[in-house]
Structures are given as C-alpha cells and as structure tokens.
Amino acid sequence: MSAGQHHALCGYSPNHQLNESPAYEIASLKLLKMKFLVYKAGIKPLIGIAMISAVVVLAQCKKDPPPAPLVCDLTDIPYSPTPYTIKKPDHFPQVPVPADNPMTAEGVELGRRLFYDPILSGDSTMSCSSCHLPQGSFTDNKAVSTGIDGIAGRRSSMSLLDIAYVTTRLFWDGRVKNLEEQALKPVEDPIELHTTWPEVVQKLKNHPDYPGYFRKAFGINSCEEITKELAAKAIAQFERILISSGMSKYDRFVKGEIDLEDEELRGKLMYFDEGAQFQLPDAQCFHCHGSVTLTGNNFFNNGLDSVGSFNDFVDKGLGEFTGNPSDNGKFRAPTLRNIAMSAPYMHDGRFQTLEEVMAQYNDNGTGFVNEDPFVQQIGFPVQGHYPGLTPSQTADIIAFLHTLTDTAFVNNPDVQNPFQ
Amino acid sequence: MILRNGKNDCENFHAENQYLFNIRTSNINKSNVSKFNIHKHTSMKNFAFFLLLFAAASFSSCKDNDDTDIKDNFSLTFRATYDGELLEKYKNYPYGDKVILFDKFNTYLSDIALVNGxxxxxLSDIEWVNFTPDLAPNDKTVEVTYKYTVPDGNYTGIKLGYGVSPDLNAKSPADFPTDHPLYVESEYWSGWKSYIFTKVQGEVDLNGDGVTETNLFYHCGSDPVYNVATTNGNIAVAGTGSLVVEFDLKKLFTFNGQLLDxxxxxxxTTSHDASNIALGQMVMENFKNATVLK
Incomplete structure (x- = not known):
C-alpha cells in the first residue's frame, strides 16, 4: 500500500507527514517486532508484509484524529467543456482570447450567472450588472455609480460593449491589465460590492448550484477548489461575448445593406475626416475613437479641465496608476458604439447629453501640454484659430452617433440576466 | 550557441554527465561491492547498455541544442533620439532658436532585411515600433528590441521599408491575428483604407516665451508615402549579433541642412490630409536620413 493510498483510506490531508506522526513511531516498533516474529516463525514473506501493513494502518487510524469527510466531491458531475466561438460581425477583427482562459460554453454560462448574481456583494444586494445593465449598453446611466453602502464612487461605469477588444489595460485609468484582473476589483472595493473574496468564495462553495457550474466549467473535483481566480475567469469569459451585433445602422451601411440619411452621412464624413471634397471640416473624432470598434484603446487628455500644471488635475486618471505626472488627466477613450444609450458622458459623467459633449469639443480644448492636439483643431480654421463645428455640423455628428445604436446587442438573449 | 565557463552547452552537458557517471560508478564500487561481484556479469552488460543509451542521448541532445541556439541569435534594437540624445517625452529641446518637445512617436517598418551585397x-515582414507606449514607467522613450534568426556573415547594411508595404497596407486589422503588428486598431484609418505609418506628435514654442504652445503632428500614411532605403554599416554575425537602429527626430526635421520652418x-501638421500629402511624403522620405546605425 502506498502512502497515498493510506491517506485516502484514513481520510487524511494529502499534506499530512507520516514520518512525523507519533503513531508512525509506534507502528515502526511494531513493524520491527513483527519482522522478528515472521523470521522466527518462518512464515512466507508476503503474508508477513500484509500483516505488517495491516498493523501500520490500524495503528495510524487509531491514533490520529478522526478523518475529515471528503467535502463536496464533484467528480460524479461530467466534465466535458464545449469550446465556445465568440460571435462577431464579419467586418470586426478577431476577438483576443488569452491562452490561459479559453472560451467554453460552460465558462460563459457560469460567468453570466456570476455577473448577474448579487452573491458577489457584501449584503447580497448588488452584482456586476447593477452598474452594467444591458439596456444602458452595460452602463448604469448614472454620472457615477453607487455601491452597496450608498456611497457614490467618483467615476462613471464604463460600457462593456466590445470590451474584449480592449487589450491596453482596463478601467478609466488603466489600472488593470485584463478582464480577469478587472473582475476581481469591484468585489473588494469598499464603495462598490464591499465584501472580501474569501467570503464570496465561501458562499459559492456552500451554494447548492455553483460548485456544479464550476465543475462543468473548469473541471474542479471538489468545492474546495473554487477560487476567486476561477470566478474571475468565468466572468471574463462572459464579458468577452459582449460583442456588437453588426446590426447597427452604421454597420449595415458599412456592409452596403442600407444608405445613411444625408445628415448622418455628413456626420460620418466629418467623424472620419473624409469630407474634404465635400467642403466638410475634420471633427477629429476618429483619432481617439477610430477603426471598427470605435476606440483606439488608448489614453488621452481630451481637454476637459483647464489646469496650470500636471498636479492640478483633480482626478489624475492614468497618472494615478503610472505615477507619471505627464499622464495626469488622461483617461481611456471608450467605444462610441451605443453612445446614445450610455449617457451620461466622460469619466465623471459630467455631461448629460451628446449636445453637451459636442459643445465641450467645439471649445477646442484648453491647450495644456499633454492635451491631445486633435481636440484643439476641430472645424475649419479661421485665421489660425479653430472655432469648432457649426451648429448644423454638430447636429450632423450627433445624427451619425445615433447610427451607432445597436439594439440587437442589448437585446441579445445570450447576454441577459439568467435569473429573470 | 550559448557559452558557459568557456564551453558551449554541449561540452558542459558532456562534462556534467561524465561527473554524474563518475559518482555513480564510485558509489557502486564503494557500497555495493559484494552485490556487484555476485551479479558482475549481468551488471556489466546492463552497464554497457546504459552507457550506449547515455551516449546516444548525449549526441541527440547536442544536435537539438545546436538547432535551438541558432534561433533568435540576432538582436535588433530600435531607439528614438533627438540630436543623438535618448528622446524623452515632454522635454524641451532646442530647435534652432526655438524650443520643441515631443509626446508621441511610433512607426511601422516593413520588409526589414540585412543586406550583404x-x-x-x-528579418521581418512588418513591425510596429512604439517608442511612447501609454504605460511606460516614465517619460523616457522605450527601446524596442526584436530577436531574429540570422546566418553568420558580415553584412553591409540594413534595409527598411518606412511604413507599411502596399501589399500589407491593402489589408485592415480584421485580416490579422490578434498578436500581429497590423492588428493594432488605433493605427488604422478606416476612412482612408490605410495604416498610419508614422505618428510624431509634439509642440513648438513659436512666440519665444520658452513655453511650447503650437501643436505639431505628423500622422503619415497611404501608399504614396511608403519608401524603402538601405542604411550602410558593418554588421557582423558570428554565432550571435546585434544592431541598434536609432531614429533621430532632429535629423527627421532637417532638410538639406535646414530645420523645417x-x-x-x-x-x-499632416494627418492623412490629401491636400497636404506632400509634407507626409517629405517626412517619410527623410526617415532614411534620420536613421543611424550603432
């Protein structure tokens, strides 16, 4: 009998050290005595060994504390994960998926449950979805979010639409590197879900259903193997399926299925600076909100606050994470897809409407040194000065932004609350 | 080939195996003399067999090591400078009688090749060299190093395609896997169906108060501004090799000995604006003059 077999028989922890146990010393003496008797009696060695083993086993089981029962064995539940292919429009880039968290149907389903389940909060009243609701394109449509204790945060919840494409760190200030890391943060944030991961993990272990879901998603053998890292991986898998449907008016135009209205088209030409031949100015939008997902995933000072020095920014944004003063006042540029559904705007939700946002940009920034130069050159220049867009041009841009509304995405049954 | 203690890996491997063999033999001779004698004939046969196996493993291992070592033996580093000094973001540099600073510099390089006659x-079809990543630890521009597999030889220069070659520029981020340099969405102009070959951004002080106030941005792209040039230099590869390529922004803004006015x-500014493509072309063509081999 091997040591491992012995442990299983007695229900010991695998880490239990046999040769440090007093029972082991007693058993060893008995073993020597048995050897002598066996030799003297001339009994065949195999029988002798069997007897000795039995004595050792009995001695150990008798002397050590009673074995703890095997907790929550999940091995009866089949583990056969189904690879999950993320649905994306044909004209979208491939969705990055980390090698250490491959997509599975079971992982996505577990992640969806965790995302919508208030079990992740200290008083079981809030979940991830409390601040990221489908109807708000996975924002909460509030200037800043409020946690379980009624304390308001200082930043607006970011849209999770196409979040899988964000590969250059997450949150407004870039403080985490990927979705797996991000999913860990709100649980322990005192002004968000305000609990601890050990508490959450314990609740998940004790839950009648979650151990089975974790088994199906990750192949764990017992409840004890549920960890915060696995929970975060599952949530990240679910978040990676929050991809545009490709059915917005703009996408259908890109695919050649429909035409845009004139004002929408003019807005599009100015947004992407394609309107020079039509005497339309450059609205400079696409530099920060470009390409297919309409975010370059980079960090910018977009000229919201007039400051005298790098240290004057009230919210330092990226600089708060990097510690580099010249990063102060920079924030991640969010996607503008579904922007009409995700008001209010900016990292602190200071603007309620797209009109207010455009008014800000039409002011052409503050001129501070780390401000992105493109926010200072919107519209046609007049004697070296950029006055911004005219009211009708501004209206055209807003009309175009409305073509980015993707109701098929927010109504996608795959991303809805599974508990309703 | 990786060298340790003056010997290559293969020699070290043999030496270590010989050492282990000696220990094993020694142990057998010292502690198991009687058993060794009893089973001498059998043990010797086994011993010879294991010795043969050992030798075979050693030789095959040496072959593998050689294959492994020759990979990625050439290191190519790109560095951004201003007047020979490592470029730093937001640092004021003299620009004639004015002051200039930079906050962004990245560039695509295509069809990178070492030249020997x-x-x-x-070396590579395409690389995206970003000297000013958002999350750099400080304002110093970063050096970007790539590893390539290069045969031994004395090379006379490096050929660089400044920008994205037309065949690749005909594609878009959706055509590339997620770890490809051309997957970077922020470097693609969907409206102009082109990658942004180079981004140089900064400010200049034009009113002479010592504070930069006028924006500069040179976002150059589209097929007409792509160009290829070879920069000469002695590049020796003997087992390993390395080369540092510097792009000096002062040289980039110097045309016929004069700083750009x-x-x-x-x-x-030039930003994909068809009406000002001439400036983009000037900048991109001047890259070869801004390229310095170290």
Missing amino acids: ATEVK LTVTTNQ
Missing part, C-alpha cells in the same frame, strides 16, 4: 536576409502653418 546583392544578398538579403529577411515650423512657423509655416502647413509645416506644422
């Missing part, structure tokens, strides 16, 4: 050793508004 008429022979070329292709930044008081002229049309010299201050």
Whole structure:
C-alpha cells in the first residue's frame, strides 16, 4: 500500500507527514517486532508484509484524529467543456482570447450567472450588472455609480460593449491589465460590492448550484477548489461575448445593406475626416475613437479641465496608476458604439447629453501640454484659430452617433440576466 | 550557441554527465561491492547498455541544442533620439532658436532585411515600433528590441521599408491575428483604407516665451508615402549579433541642412490630409536620413 493510498483510506490531508506522526513511531516498533516474529516463525514473506501493513494502518487510524469527510466531491458531475466561438460581425477583427482562459460554453454560462448574481456583494444586494445593465449598453446611466453602502464612487461605469477588444489595460485609468484582473476589483472595493473574496468564495462553495457550474466549467473535483481566480475567469469569459451585433445602422451601411440619411452621412464624413471634397471640416473624432470598434484603446487628455500644471488635475486618471505626472488627466477613450444609450458622458459623467459633449469639443480644448492636439483643431480654421463645428455640423455628428445604436446587442438573449 | 565557463552547452552537458557517471560508478564500487561481484556479469552488460543509451542521448541532445541556439541569435534594437540624445517625452529641446518637445512617436517598418551585397536576409515582414507606449514607467522613450534568426556573415547594411508595404497596407486589422503588428486598431484609418505609418506628435514654442504652445503632428500614411532605403554599416554575425537602429527626430526635421520652418502653418501638421500629402511624403522620405546605425 502506498502512502497515498493510506491517506485516502484514513481520510487524511494529502499534506499530512507520516514520518512525523507519533503513531508512525509506534507502528515502526511494531513493524520491527513483527519482522522478528515472521523470521522466527518462518512464515512466507508476503503474508508477513500484509500483516505488517495491516498493523501500520490500524495503528495510524487509531491514533490520529478522526478523518475529515471528503467535502463536496464533484467528480460524479461530467466534465466535458464545449469550446465556445465568440460571435462577431464579419467586418470586426478577431476577438483576443488569452491562452490561459479559453472560451467554453460552460465558462460563459457560469460567468453570466456570476455577473448577474448579487452573491458577489457584501449584503447580497448588488452584482456586476447593477452598474452594467444591458439596456444602458452595460452602463448604469448614472454620472457615477453607487455601491452597496450608498456611497457614490467618483467615476462613471464604463460600457462593456466590445470590451474584449480592449487589450491596453482596463478601467478609466488603466489600472488593470485584463478582464480577469478587472473582475476581481469591484468585489473588494469598499464603495462598490464591499465584501472580501474569501467570503464570496465561501458562499459559492456552500451554494447548492455553483460548485456544479464550476465543475462543468473548469473541471474542479471538489468545492474546495473554487477560487476567486476561477470566478474571475468565468466572468471574463462572459464579458468577452459582449460583442456588437453588426446590426447597427452604421454597420449595415458599412456592409452596403442600407444608405445613411444625408445628415448622418455628413456626420460620418466629418467623424472620419473624409469630407474634404465635400467642403466638410475634420471633427477629429476618429483619432481617439477610430477603426471598427470605435476606440483606439488608448489614453488621452481630451481637454476637459483647464489646469496650470500636471498636479492640478483633480482626478489624475492614468497618472494615478503610472505615477507619471505627464499622464495626469488622461483617461481611456471608450467605444462610441451605443453612445446614445450610455449617457451620461466622460469619466465623471459630467455631461448629460451628446449636445453637451459636442459643445465641450467645439471649445477646442484648453491647450495644456499633454492635451491631445486633435481636440484643439476641430472645424475649419479661421485665421489660425479653430472655432469648432457649426451648429448644423454638430447636429450632423450627433445624427451619425445615433447610427451607432445597436439594439440587437442589448437585446441579445445570450447576454441577459439568467435569473429573470 | 550559448557559452558557459568557456564551453558551449554541449561540452558542459558532456562534462556534467561524465561527473554524474563518475559518482555513480564510485558509489557502486564503494557500497555495493559484494552485490556487484555476485551479479558482475549481468551488471556489466546492463552497464554497457546504459552507457550506449547515455551516449546516444548525449549526441541527440547536442544536435537539438545546436538547432535551438541558432534561433533568435540576432538582436535588433530600435531607439528614438533627438540630436543623438535618448528622446524623452515632454522635454524641451532646442530647435534652432526655438524650443520643441515631443509626446508621441511610433512607426511601422516593413520588409526589414540585412543586406550583404546583392544578398538579403529577411528579418521581418512588418513591425510596429512604439517608442511612447501609454504605460511606460516614465517619460523616457522605450527601446524596442526584436530577436531574429540570422546566418553568420558580415553584412553591409540594413534595409527598411518606412511604413507599411502596399501589399500589407491593402489589408485592415480584421485580416490579422490578434498578436500581429497590423492588428493594432488605433493605427488604422478606416476612412482612408490605410495604416498610419508614422505618428510624431509634439509642440513648438513659436512666440519665444520658452513655453511650447503650437501643436505639431505628423500622422503619415497611404501608399504614396511608403519608401524603402538601405542604411550602410558593418554588421557582423558570428554565432550571435546585434544592431541598434536609432531614429533621430532632429535629423527627421532637417532638410538639406535646414530645420523645417515650423512657423509655416502647413509645416506644422499632416494627418492623412490629401491636400497636404506632400509634407507626409517629405517626412517619410527623410526617415532614411534620420536613421543611424550603432
């Protein structure tokens, strides 16, 4: 009998050290005595060994504390994960998926449950979805979010639409590197879900259903193997399926299925600076909100606050994470897809409407040194000065932004609350 | 080939195996003499068999090591400078009688090859070299190093395609896997169906108060501004090799010995604007003059 077999028989922890146990010393003496008797009696060695083993086993089981029962064995539940292919429009880039968290149907389903389940909060009243609701394109449509204790945060919840494409760190200030890391943060944030991961993990272990879901998603053998890292991986898998449907008016135009209205088209030409031949100015939008997902995933000072020095920014944004003063006042540029559904705007939700946002940009920034130069050159220049867009041009841009509304995405049954 | 203690890996491997063999033999001789004698004949046969196996494993291992070592033996580093000094974001540099600073510099390089007379050793189809990543630890621009596999030889220069070659520029981020340099969405102009070959951004002080106030941005792209040039230099590869390529922004803004006149508004910016593609072309063509081998 091997040591491992012995442990299983007695229900010991695998880490239990046999040769440090007093029972082991007693058993060893008995073993020597048995050897002598066996030799003297001339009994065949195999029988002798069997007897000795039995004595050792009995001695150990008798002397050590009673074995703890095997907790929550999940091995009866089949583990056969189904690879999950993320649905994306044909004209979208491939969705990055980390090698250490491959997509599975079971992982996505577990992640969806965790995302919508208030079990992740200290008083079981809030979940991830409390601040990221489908109807708000996975924002909460509030200037800043409020946690379980009624304390308001200082930043607006970011849209999770196409979040899988964000590969250059997450949150407004870039403080985490990927979705797996991000999913860990709100649980322990005192002004968000305000609990601890050990508490959450314990609740998940004790839950009648979650151990089975974790088994199906990750192949764990017992409840004890549920960890915060696995929970975060599952949530990240679910978040990676929050991809545009490709059915917005703009996408259908890109695919050649429909035409845009004139004002929408003019807005599009100015947004992407394609309107020079039509005497339309450059609205400079696409530099920060470009390409297919309409975010370059980079960090910018977009000229919201007039400051005298790098240290004057009230919210330092990226600089708060990097510690580099010249990063102060920079924030991640969010996607503008579904922007009409995700008001209010900016990292602190200071603007309620797209009109207010455009008014800000039409002011052409503050001129501070780390401000992105493109926010200072919107519209046609007049004697070296950029006055911004005219009211009708501004209206055209807003009309175009409305073509980015993707109701098929927010109504996608795959991303809805599974508990309703 | 990786060298340790003056010997290559293969020699070290043999030496270590010989040492282990000696220990094993020694142990057998010292502690198991009687058993060794009893089973001498059998043990010797086994011993010879294991010795043969050992030798075979050693030789095959040496072959593998050689294959492994020759990979990625050439290191190519790109560095951004201003007047020979490592470029730093937001740092004021003299620009004639004015002051200039930079906050962004990245560039695509295509068809990178080492040149030896008429022979070329292709290193890469495309790389995106970002000297000013958002999350750099400080304002110093970063050095970007790539590893390539290069045969031994004395090369006479490096050939660089400044920008994205037309065949690749005909594609878009959706055509590339997620770890490809051309997957970077922020470097693609969907409206103009082109990658942004180079981004150089900064500010210049034109009113002479010592504080930069006028924006400069040179976002150059589209097929007409792509160009290829070879920069000469002695590049020796003997087992391993390395090369540092510097792009000096002062040289980039120097045309026929004169700094680009930044008081002229049309010299201050170019951003995919078809009406000002000439400036983009000038900048991209001047890259070869801004390229310094170290």
